[in-house]
Amino acid sequence: MILLYDSSFEGFLSVVFECYAHKLEPADVCTEESFQISAFSEKQFVPTQSSQAERVWKGWQKKLSSKLKQLPYQAFLSGERGIEFKLLQFARLSFTSPEPVDTNFGDPVILEIRKAARRVTQEAMRMIQFVRFQETKDGVFFSGVSPRYDVLSMTLYHFKNRFADQRWLVYDMKRDYGFYYDLSKIEEVTLNEKTFNVRDGRLSPDILNEGEVSYESLWNQYYKNITIKERLNLKCHKNHMPKRYWIYLTEKRNIPRSI
Amino acid sequence: MDQSIEKKLSILADSAKYDVSCASSGSNRGNAKKGIGTAVGCGICHSFTEDGRCISLLKVLMTNHCIYDCAYCINRRSNDRPRAAFTPIELANLTIGFYRRNYIEGLFLSSGVLKNPDFTMERMVSVAKILRLQERFNGYIHLKAIPGASNELIHEAGLYADRLSVNIEIPTNPELKRLAPEKNHADIYKPMGLIHKGILESKEERKRYRKAPAFAPAGQSTQLIVGATPESDQQILTLATNLYSEQRLKRVYYSGYLPVNEYDQRLPAIKTPPLVRENRLYQSDWLMRFYQFKANEIVSNAHPFLDLDVDPKLAYALRNFHLYPVNVNTADYEMILRVPGIGVQSAQRIIQARKFQRLTSMHLKKIGVVMKRAQYFITNNELPAAIHDIAPERLKQQLLSAEVQKRNPVFDGQLKLFDFTVPNKLVQANRERFISH
Numbered sequence: 001m002i003l004l005y006d007s008s009f010e011g012f013l014s015v016v017f018e019c020y021a022h023k024l025e026p027a028d029v030c031t032e033e034s035f036q037i038s039a040f041s042e043k044q045f046v047p048t049q050s051s052q053a054e055r056v057w058k059g060w061q062k063k064l065s066s067k068l069k070q071l072p073y074q075a076f077l078s079g080e081r082g083i084e085f086k087l088l089q090f091a092r093l094s095f096t097s098p099e100p101v102d103t104n105f106g107d108p109v110i111l112e113i114r115k116a117a118r119r120v121t122q123e124a125m126r127m128i129q130f131v132r133f134q135e136t137k138d139g140v141f142f143s144g145v146s147p148r149y150d151v152l153s154m155t156l157y158h159f160k161n162r163f164a165d166q167r168w169l170v171y172d173m174k175r176d177y178g179f180y181y182d183l184s185k186i187e188e189v190t191l192n193e194k195t196f197n198v199r200d201g202r203l204s205p206d207i208l209n210e211g212e213v214s215y216e217s218l219w220n221q222y223y224k225n226i227t228i229k230e231r232l233n234l235k236c237h238k239n240h241m242p243k244r245y246w247i248y249l250t251e252k253r254n255i256p257r258s259i
Numbered sequence: 260m261d262q263s264i265e266k267k268l269s270i271l272a273d274s275a276k277y278d279v280s281c282a283s284s285g286s287n288r289g290n291a292k293k294g295i296g297t298a299v300g301c302g303i304c305h306s307f308t309e310d311g312r313c314i315s316l317l318k319v320l321m322t323n324h325c326i327y328d329c330a331y332c333i334n335r336r337s338n339d340r341p342r343a344a345f346t347p348i349e350l351a352n353l354t355i356g357f358y359r360r361n362y363i364e365g366l367f368l369s370s371g372v373l374k375n376p377d378f379t380m381e382r383m384v385s386v387a388k389i390l391r392l393q394e395r396f397n398g399y400i401h402l403k404a405i406p407g408a409s410n411e412l413i414h415e416a417g418l419y420a421d422r423l424s425v426n427i428e429i430p431t432n433p434e435l436k437r438l439a440p441e442k443n444h445a446d447i448y449k450p451m452g453l454i455h456k457g458i459l460e461s462k463e464e465r466k467r468y469r470k471a472p473a474f475a476p477a478g479q480s481t482q483l484i485v486g487a488t489p490e491s492d493q494q495i496l497t498l499a500t501n502l503y504s505e506q507r508l509k510r511v512y513y514s515g516y517l518p519v520n521e522y523d524q525r526l527p528a529i530k531t532p533p534l535v536r537e538n539r540l541y542q543s544d545w546l547m548r549f550y551q552f553k554a555n556e557i558v559s560n561a562h563p564f565l566d567l568d569v570d571p572k573l574a575y576a577l578r579n580f581h582l583y584p585v586n587v588n589t590a591d592y593e594m595i596l597r598v599p600g601i602g603v604q605s606a607q608r609i610i611q612a613r614k615f616q617r618l619t620s621m622h623l624k625k626i627g628v629v630m631k632r633a634q635y636f637i638t639n640n641e642l643p644a645a646i647h648d649i650a651p652e653r654l655k656q657q658l659l660s661a662e663v664q665k666r667n668p669v670f671d672g673q674l675k676l677f678d679f680t681v682p683n684k685l686v687q688a689n690r691e692r693f694i695s696h
């Protein structure tokens with residue numbers, strides 16, 4: 001039997017709950033959209049139930065080592081094919097063992113989950129590194145990005161602390177939602193009208209702050225001057241800053257802003 | 260003669276680029292009272308130069324005017340170059356502007372000596388002061404301490420900066436005096452000692468009163484130029500060890516000498532900087548700081564220079580063949596760390612995973628051990644015994660030809676970077692978002 005859920009993390013946790021409550025042994029777990037009709041398999045949709053999801057989460061937390069409390073969620077965000085089934089196996093391993101099993105790198109399921117989680121936290125880290133803000137006419141600092149995984153929520157704590165005295169908006173252009181900080185709280189928002197280039201996140205000139213272009217060109221100037229030409233090492237350069245991020249980086253975009 | 264900010268920036272960044280350190284690590288500064296900025300313990304790289312170095316801080320000189328004439332320096336007074344100077348306000352504004360756009364973690368300010376050391380240091384301190392007091396900036400500030408500046412100014416610098424550094428540049432005093440007659444080691448160690456003392460005192464005080472002012476909480480560092488003078492790696496690494504243990508430096512940086520003043524006969528005639536040697540020194544430094552190696556295990560009277568063909572850990576293993584093979588299922592962490600092909604992370608994973616089962620080669624591979632290399636130095640009752648029957652010299656050749664030695668430059672902070680874990684409070688925020696509504 002294949003269990004289906006609504007693609008949210010809560011939904012997935014509800015699946016785990018169902019498996020325990022009704023002693024189900026599904027052959028796979030996948031989202032409704034990704035399910036491919038197959039004549040041979042039975043399917044069952046598990047509705048999302050917040051209270052049950054929370055119970056599972058609380059219980060699971062107790063079975064994780066203190067540094068890895070977020071592991072299942074992070075691995076889940078990878079959205080990789082088959083990750084739900086691995087997480088279900090991981091949940092079983094966790095719940096049956098008195099000690100946390102998440103450090104057992106000898107177990108292939110756990111190793112896969114740790115690797116998936118790592119890819120996700122690394123993407124979040126890259127957002128913290130490579131997000132570039134542009135100031136709008138009304139003083140909001142905007143950044144549009146398209147992370148590989150749905151990780152913006154993992155960067156909020158950092159940005160809120162760091163940029164506590166400026167209003168900012170980080171926007172996931174791929175998933176079409178973002179977070180806006182108004183000097184007191186953060187809100188999830190979806191922009192109806194896109195006043196920026198949805199590919200590279202550049203704000204359109206008519207809402208850009210006058211000072212912005214000069215900061216960008218100062219930064220580009222700095223970037224150019226700090227390089228030591230005798231030591232060029234483009235391979236290392238690209239390893240640390242993969243090409244797919246260049247499109248957001250003021251200093252790596254060759255095309256000047258059109259004004 | 261008023262230059263534009265852009266012009267000044269290009270001159271003063273260009274002159275600062277030879278200082279290799281850029282780390283913004285070692286300080287955890289919370290954002291006080293809704294000002295701007297935080298300093299994060301692990302340091303964050305916001306960009307990378309095309310030479311592969313991390314850009315974390317706005318690294319500039321206050322000025323590139325200088326009254327001194329150090330042979331190895333591009334800013335020496337006898338060079339005819341464009342000169343510029345920032346005003347403290349200009350520099351503070353630039354830092355804040357860059358910071359708000361998430362370009363940088365903070366400021367790394369160094370300077371040529373304008374008029375005299377006190378005059379120079381005072382201007383540098385005033386930038387930090389404007390940032391901290393007027394702009395309420397909590398990001399990272401690294402200031403160079405200028406040898407010869409007054410004790411009061413050095414002390415004041417420590418109150419505003421996260422990190423202070425005094426560059427030694429040339430590893431031995433006679434060589435320093437040969438290339439920079441106006442300088443000597445004693446003048447450099449004086450501010451270094453002062454900073455060391457300041458850090459210790461403030462730590463003590465903060466144990467008693469939590470609110471006592473912090474003094475250079477991210478510690479101090481220095482830089483050594485490699486290859487401008489004839490010192491051996493043994494001399495360099497011994498000096499580094501002493502700096503780590505006596506002055507409690509956080510970091511020693513090694514900078515391969517770049518021929519900037521080719522006309523000066525006192526300097527060696529080289530075309531390119533000694534990058535491999537520099538890298539081997541970083542690897543050795545890394546071994547001393549994270550792998551529990553001692554300097555005299557890496558270099559000795561018999562081997563005063565590092566082997567440029569193989570990394571210092573492999574060189575150690577080949578010289579101390581009798582210590583191997585190491586049994587991964589029973590050996591201590593310290594010994595597992597000494598296996599070529601096993602890094603800190605793999606070593607930790609081995610220790611954790613072997614509690615659950617005996618580890619096979621398959622496990623080790625998945626954990627991230629580089630088996631091509633490690634296989635000759637480990638046993639797990641599974642590898643063929645014959646693999647250990649090879650002489651060190653032949654093994655070296657074999658390893659060299661088998662793996663095209665991938666150079667893995669170790670630059671500051673970057674290795675740590677990939678161990679990034681999400682701070683706990685952030686974890687909380689996530690849970691709220693997905694679970695509690």
Ligand code: SF4
Pocket residue numbers: 325326327328329332333334335336370371372
């Ligand atoms: S004192 Fe510093 S800036 Fe001046 S010449 Fe010497 S190394 Fe260069």
